[in-house]
Amino acid sequence: MTDADPRRAIPRTDALLLLPPVRAARERLGEHVVRGVVRGAQDRARRGDLAPELVESTVLEVLSELPPTSLRPVLNATGVVVHTNLGRAPLSAGAVDALVAASGYVDVELDLVSGARSQRGVAARAALLAACPSAEDALVVNNGAAALVLATTTLGAGREVVVSRGELIEIGAGFRLPDLIASTGARLREVGTTNRTHLRDYAEAIGPQTGCILKVHPSNFAVHGFTASVGLAELRPLATRHDVALIADLGSGLLAPDPLLPDEPDAATMLAAGADLVTASGDKLLGGPQAGIVLGRTETVAALARHPLARAVRADKLTLAALEATVSGAAAPVTQALHANPDQLHSRAQQLAGAVGATVVAHDGRVGGGGAPGVPLPGWAVRLPEAAAAALRTGDPAVLPRVHDGACLIDLRCVPAADDARLLAAVRAALDRIG
Ligand SMILES: *Cc1c(COP(=O)(O)O)cnc(C)c1O
Numbered sequence: 001m002t003d004a005d006p007r008r009a010i011p012r013t014d015a016l017l018l019l020p021p022v023r024a025a026r027e028r029l030g031e032h033v034v035r036g037v038v039r040g041a042q043d044r045a046r047r048g049d050l051a052p053e054l055v056e057s058t059v060l061e062v063l064s065e066l067p068p069t070s071l072r073p074v075l076n077a078t079g080v081v082v083h084t085n086l087g088r089a090p091l092s093a094g095a096v097d098a099l100v101a102a103s104g105y106v107d108v109e110l111d112l113v114s115g116a117r118s119q120r121g122v123a124a125r126a127a128l129l130a131a132c133p134s135a136e137d138a139l140v141v142n143n144g145a146a147a148l149v150l151a152t153t154t155l156g157a158g159r160e161v162v163v164s165r166g167e168l169i170e171i172g173a174g175f176r177l178p179d180l181i182a183s184t185g186a187r188l189r190e191v192g193t194t195n196r197t198h199l200r201d202y203a204e205a206i207g208p209q210t211g212c213i214l215k216v217h218p219s220n221f222a223v224h225g226f227t228a229s230v231g232l233a234e235l236r237p238l239a240t241r242h243d244v245a246l247i248a249d250l251g252s253g254l255l256a257p258d259p260l261l262p263d264e265p266d267a268a269t270m271l272a273a274g275a276d277l278v279t280a281s282g283d284k285l286l287g288g289p290q291a292g293i294v295l296g297r298t299e300t301v302a303a304l305a306r307h308p309l310a311r312a313v314r315a316d317k318l319t320l321a322a323l324e325a326t327v328s329g330a331a332a333p334v335t336q337a338l339h340a341n342p343d344q345l346h347s348r349a350q351q352l353a354g355a356v357g358a359t360v361v362a363h364d365g366r367v368g369g370g371g372a373p374g375v376p377l378p379g380w381a382v383r384l385p386e387a388a389a390a391a392l393r394t395g396d397p398a399v400l401p402r403v404h405d406g407a408c409l410i411d412l413r414c415v416p417a418a419d420d421a422r423l424l425a426a427v428r429a430a431l432d433r434i435g
Contacts, residue, residue, distance in 0.1 A: 009052035010045045013038055016059055025063040025376055037062050073424055075399045077392075079379060079411030081337045082369025084172065086400065088283040088290070089412075094329035095288060095322040102321035120293030124320040127327040128295065132255040133276075134271040135295035139305050140323060142283035145175060146313035147185055147292030148249050151279055152214065154307045155245045155300075156186035162244075164197040165190045166229060167216035170372050171251075177216060186211060196228040212245040213238070215275075217252070217265050222373050237272030245300055248275040252371045253286030253293060255327075260338060261285075261372045267295050276300045282323055283370045287332025289322040291315055307367055337414045340365065342379055348412045348420060349380040358382050363402075365413045381409035384431070391430035399426045 016022055016038050024032045041058045044050040050058060082088050091099070102108070111118040119125075121140055128138040141147050152161050161181055168190065170176045181188050188428070189210070191201040202213065213235055232248060239246040254266035264285070268277045276294055277300050294304060301302030304310060315323075327331050331339075349360045363381030366372075389408040392399040402409040415423055417418070 001181065006052055007046055011052070011055050013042070016056065017301065019056070019060070021060050025066075027067060028356065029063070029068060032065070033065065037066065039308075041100050042087065042253065054093030059215060066179065068271075072398050075213065075397055075419055075426065076414040077399050077410040077412070077423070078402045078412045079363060079365030079377070079381065079409075080368035080402075081334055081414055082284050082367060082371060083400075083414070084369055088369055089287045090333045091289065091322055091331055092287070092326060092332045095332075095349060096326040098325035099289075099318050100322040100378055100393075106321070108317040109322060118143065121320040124324040124327070125317075125400045126323045127401070128255075128293065131327045132267050132295055134171045136162055136298040137296065137301035139294040139301050139310075140282070140315040140320060141292040141294065141310070141313040142293045142315055142319075143290050144249075144251060144279060144284075145180060145292070146176075146295050147279035149311055150292075150307060151247050151277055152181050152186050152212070152310055153184040153309050154304045155277075156181070156211030156214075157184055159186060160189040160205075160209050161186045161212055161214050161216045162189045162191060162202060162205050162210055163216065164201070164229060165194050166192060166197055166223065166227075167214075167218055169218050169221075177249075181214075195223055195226060197230060198228060199230050199234050199238070202230060202235060206238065206244065208240050208245045210242060212247050212250065214247045216249045221234065222263075232270055232273040232275055239274070239276070245276045246274060248276055248278045250280040252369075253280040253282060253284045258285070258338075261367065261375060263375075264372050267293075271295065271385045276303075281369075282319070282326075284371055285327065285334060285338070285367070288326035288387060289319045291319050291323050308374070328403060333414075333416070337365075338377065340377075340379065340413050344417075345379045345412055348417060349382050349410075352412070352424055353382045354425065355424055356382075356384075356431060358384055361409070363409055363411050366409055377413065379413050381411040382427075384408040384410065384427070385434065387434045388427070388430045391433040392426060395426050395433075397422055397426055397432050399430075 038059055041055045045055050051354035074159050075084055076086050109120045124140050125138045168178045178188055188206050189335045191205045248270045250265050252264050254264055256268045257266045263338050278291045282288040353360045361383045362378035365378055365379050386406050386408050387405045389401050392401055
């Protein structure tokens with residue numbers, strides 16, 4: 001390197017680190033990330049890909065745009081409301097505010113009046129009980145699977161969990177109900193057949209070795225034809241006679257019936273039908289953060305809360321805050337998307353299509369997340385060339401469309417109307433990129 005070598009003009013690391021905006025970025029993003037950005041710009045200048053005098057401004061620009069997480073927000077244009085690969089339920093504005101409020105020190109386990117320790121998560125519990133008055137008590141854990149593990153461990157470990165063969169399901173991503181239950185030390189006592197299970201099947205299986213009867217909502221498939229299953233109300237007398245707990249795993253997290261989804265079980269109805277306990281997810285149709293919701297009878301919920309495993313699956317303060325805000329607040333985004341007005345969806349789709357010279361086609365959305373299989377949510381989509389899909393996914397903002405039948409379909413059901421302008425800009429940019 002000679003004196004005339006332009007690489008001599010590359011700003012030094014310590015000089016760059018001392019710039020006030022870079023110092024501020026070190027507080028926000030951390031030393032490691034900031035040094036990486038500085039090194040990246042210097043390396044580009046050394047390779048001749050960046051003029052040395054542009055190193056400083058490049059570093060400042062990259063740092064100012066660098067988000068604190070590499071998770072990228074995505075506009076969900078698939079029409080699938082609870083999209084597992086996109087993190088299931090998007091949070092409501094209220095839930096987001098609650099997350100921020102709970103991010104510092106909070107009274108999650110403290111009574112500020114007396115200064116004494118209090119029960120953890122009382123506010124989330126109260127919100128759940130207000131929203132589902134048929135439950136005597138509630139417990140929030142880490143997710144739906146944890147709720148089920150805690151329930152079957154507490155009520156079934158060392159004993160048998162009686163469950164219908166028609167309900168031994170796999171939910172996705174390695175969640176196989178029989179394996180999960182076996183992992184708790186409970187023995188699975190399968191009754192009936194894949195398509196038909198009768199009350200007598202349960203009756204014959206129950207004895208002194210029974211810990212509980214489990215009803216699982218086969219949430220991600222439907223069996224048609226010659227089928228039979230036994231409802232909770234029919235099982236209640238049997239459970240009472242043998243003094244065993246009756247558990248219902250709902251999955252979806254509906255607290256009350258939703259007329260749009262008549263086959264989707266809800267907590268209030270299951271408890272009224274005689275379940276001692278229901279378990280559900282917080283981030284499916286409830287529309288909240290990832291959580292496992294346990295609702296039921298006082299003694300049964302208390303038994304779960306007392307079990308040592310409860311500590312290992314306990315919900316954090318952020319979850320408790322966001323869940324409380326979701327349950328007690330206005331309709332969550334999931335609920336809004338589910339009940340979106342088809343006429344409004346149509347006019348938004350026409351506006352987008354008109355602006356880019358595309359057409360609108362009828363398109364059914366889906367509940368997704370393993371809920372309400374086969375239930376169409378009639379709506380509309382803007383039809384684009386298939387090649388637009390990859391450009392949309394990698395654009396800014398990232399947009400996930402549905403690729404179907406050789407086309408890229410943009411369904412607005414799960415895109416908030418406030419994002420229509422951003423979506424239009426993203427679609428224009430994608431169409432430009434593919435020419
Ligand atoms: C989704 C689901 C679960 C698992 O809940 P997670 O919140 O994903 O852990 C368990 N049971 C049923 C019936 C489900 O649909």
